[in-house]
Amino acid sequence: MELVTISDIEAAAKRVQDVAVRTPLLLQTWDPRETLWLKPESLQPVGAFKVRGAFNAIATLDDERRTRGVIAYSSGNHAQAVAYAAQRYGVPAVIVVPDIAPRIKVEATRGYGAEVIEVPIGEHEGKARELAAERGLTLIPPYDDAAIIAGQGTAGLEIAEDLPDVDVVLVPVSGGGLASGVGTALKARAPHARVIGVEPALAGDATEGHRLGRQVDWPQADRARTIADGLRAQPSDLTFAHLRAVVDEMVTVTEDEIREAMRTLARKARLVAEPSGAVTTAAYLFHEAELPAGKTVAIVSGGNADPALFAEILAG
CATH class of the missing domain: 3.40.50.1100 (Rossmann fold)
Incomplete structure (x- = not known):
């Protein structure tokens, strides 16, 4: 199976440069470790990296x-x-x-x-x-497409350019397009960095598959249980091949951890994150022992939170 290359991602960067926001890396000074940078893809024109x-x-x-x-x-x-x-x-x-x-x-x-x-x-x-x-x-599929993967990978190029000595990059995983593209870019431009995929535990099919070295199938009803509605899909053959090649580890987070991360992002980072966009911050906050140490970028993949749900979570 032919995988997306760094050349594909660099070509995509030229196509999207006048449309996609080059989102900044924001060092989080409230973090006592002072090793967390957020990449707020929630600031894109449609509120997400997509x-x-x-x-x-x-x-x-x-x-x-x-x-x-x-x-x-x-x-x-x-x-x-x-x-x-x-x-x-x-x-x-x-x-x-x-x-x-x-x-x-x-x-x-x-x-x-x-x-x-x-x-x-x-x-x-x-x-x-x-x-x-x-x-x-x-x-135009959501992830099972080389052009989609290359486009999402432009976020990884930006991380490598803006923080060349990054040690860890946390990426949400659902269908796997974002992690596939970001991982490909980082392996080419910041090969020392560890790429960690993050999923909700209630939709942790890719994590299980990554551990076993083969794709697994979780029922739709099981994956639908998570509050992170954007992370309920499963990788395709194409994206799973990329995940195996460019994602070093996978971590899962709980529903309570996702909610707390949303609150932290709102109150301390002043960012609105939907549940799917908060999973990487949840991994950083609650799974330190499972992650490599060092300068860490957490991709906040989207900010299209349902207003009623967001208000409920903030009040919690």
């Missing part, structure tokens, strides 16, 4: 395919990213989402002009593929 991959994927399409339109399936952040990128390119977009997707993400996707179709959880990928065939649309 804009990097979506824009790169659409940028690589020829004019004919763009004119016909694109389609995507997503629980929310990839949905917004594809809708936003399509709007910027002036092409039609159809997004299929599970009916339990957070309303804030669904409405934001509609706000970018996309046609949104809601289906029961577990059926959104199949429905998107069916509609792609029926309407002649190009499918």
